Amino acid sequence: MSLRSRLPSRVVATYYAYQATLSFGFFAPVFTIFLLARDLSYTEIALLSTESAILTVVGEVPSGYLGDRLGRRASLFVSTTAMTLSIAGFVVAESFPAFVLLYGLWALARVFRSGTGDAWLYETLRDRLDDEGRFTAVRGRGRAVNLGVTVLATLAGGALYTVQPALPFAVSAGLHALGVPILLSFPKTAAFNDGRDATVSIRATARVVREQLTAPGTQTVVGVAAVFFAYTNTVNSYVQPTVRDIVGLPVSFLGPLYAGFTFVSAVAGYYTGAVDARVGSRRTVFITAPLVILGVGLVTLFPLLAIPAFLAYKGAETLLRSVTAGFLNDRVTDAGRATTLSAASMTYALARLPLLVAAGAFADRRGPQPVFGAVAAVCLLTIALLWLATRRVTAHT
Template identity: 40%
Template sequence: MSDSGGARSAVLSYYLFRVTDSVGFIWPVFTLFLLWNDLTFTQIGTLSAISAVLVVVFEVPTGYLADRIGHRNTLAIGMGATATSIAGFVAASTFRQFVALYVIWALANALRHGAADAWLYEMLRERLDSDAFTRVRGRGGAVYQVVTAVTMIVGGLLYAVHPTYPFAASAVLSGLGVGAILLMPQTDADADQPGVTDALTTLRERFTRPSLRAFVPFIALFFAMVTTADTYIQPITVDVIERLSAALAPVAEDAVGRDGSSLSVPEEATLGFVYAGFAFAGGIASYNAERIRGWLGLRRALLAVPLVTAAALVFPLAVPLLAVPAFFLMRAATDLSKPLVNQYLNDRAGSASRATVLSAAQMSYAVVRAPLKPLVGVIADATSPFGAIAALGGGFLIVGLSIVVVAQSVIADGPAVESTGVEESAG
């Protein structure tokens, strides 16, 4: 069915939601803020571990909840929880208080993970065409990244005035997000109420099919690789900046004189603009997801993007100056992959348990990511951050290519599950 007028309005409301979904105000200063509150690095690491475990615990139950009470309603609850958590950071001052806020934050993220993409896919299926998912999701991602880039720069400036100001601004933006979500229309799937047994049966059936049983581990490993590599962007970028500064110092001295004023830029400011650049690169890639899908096909794109990204992470070990371009490629590849991956998963998830299936996929990503981060940390301590990202890239090439060879068909070309829940061909 096609309802172009209603679809256009619904898509615009989705884009408005994506504007408010950004946490760019606090992203580049989050660790600095925790240190300002006298938390140690051990405590900060503990908070990250708590978050990772809670993601695994919450994902499937919140996906099931979304299928029970409606995708839009669950999304609104999740956004409200996000606003509450971020606002709490303004007043928190003890480790226990931050633990409580991280619990709320993890729950909020889990509530939003499956619900947003499930709502979008169902809305497009009902009002336009489910094949438009990659295009709309990709452009929504571009909106998110542009807003994130701008708010990251503003957040850094607000932090310089007072460390709590970025959190206050982010809480207000998330609060506005609740209103934006309520402007989004309900979908017919919001009335579906699968039982617990039905939901678990659906998960078992979906994830043991040929089209998903190798795809989910392959993509989970890719997302674990890029998420873990994110940890080393700051130290590696600072290292590259120092190398460039040392190399360009004689040129700078000749330009301004040995007693001239310094041309150096604070590393924190440079990092802020680098992160904004990552967001813009991701936005461009996400916006063009549908175009790239048309050029390569969904199957080729989902195979090529992870493998090329992994290879790019290996080269900086030999040529450190390639690290920053590799990170730009990695961020673009990540944001390009998300609409493609979710198109593939949505095409193979029935309407009644769509959010449950998407949340289960998110849980699998967290299961792979949780042990990988400390393992790569050991490698970084034993070698260097460059060695860590090279190990990530090389490890993915070995394991990922092994999955491709053993499974033979990681990504199916055959027909997908119909939105009514009809079985796909196992062909």
């Protein structure tokens, strides 16, 4: 096999380059510590996460619909610009109201990318390469590229923080800004070149979304994935203080630690396609989600499990995001593709809403370590109830 045949196509290589600019690695190892140093409490940090989740719930479907109507590149341009401005704002933000504004901008960026980015990739692979079956593998490898950059960035993040706490955000804003010219070189998908998607009505799109997300098999996969992502998103704020205060790792070592987290995620992303092909989407979700939640929950009782448990959940999160995106893409038409993927993301955000503030208040009273077990118990019970409900529906049909 020649070297040329082994290299990715130009459009896939451009997608990989764009993914490289989306890394949060420079500030990820110190994000919670940075907010605590700005005199925010765990409850205030949880409120910020709740704000982001609420805005995601409100904005996901409209932003996905706009992605279906106006074009994938336009939505991604809004996302990249908003994210760059949000990260840059952390350099100067000092008060809780300022962070409220920045989290709102951050949420806007996320909702304009969540469904649209996957929709663009799936349709481009189909239209340009006649190979939409590679979606899960290409998305996973794109995520691996992103995480590869993140490994290098996290190694520098802790050191940059010790020089000046806002410096990691300044460097990260510059990296995100590089994504704009790369994004503008993206080709339009065929649907937007010939105007097909411009004729889709809101009612028709809503019908597609409802049919896809309420199908029995799809409903269960999305439900279990939503519980898993709710768990990882909720406990993520307590990883850094737990590692620093309970495990005893100094702040300067958080960068290398997060580089390890990211390396595991990159490996998981690279092999997502192989796992999906061998195990299957449903089985991957149903096995991985409860096992990882249980493992991380045990950190409350056994603190020495913290680092291996956190490694497992970082890798599993990357794996399941690509697997669920591929699962949904294979079951929806172009007319409502971005809207359906955004609706799934809205479901994920909605699932974490009741956990965020409760976990923040609990952490202010009991400390960060007990949060892992308490939230795990709630999530495992929810997954069990979903499984029982599915069995009951299957038995009646």
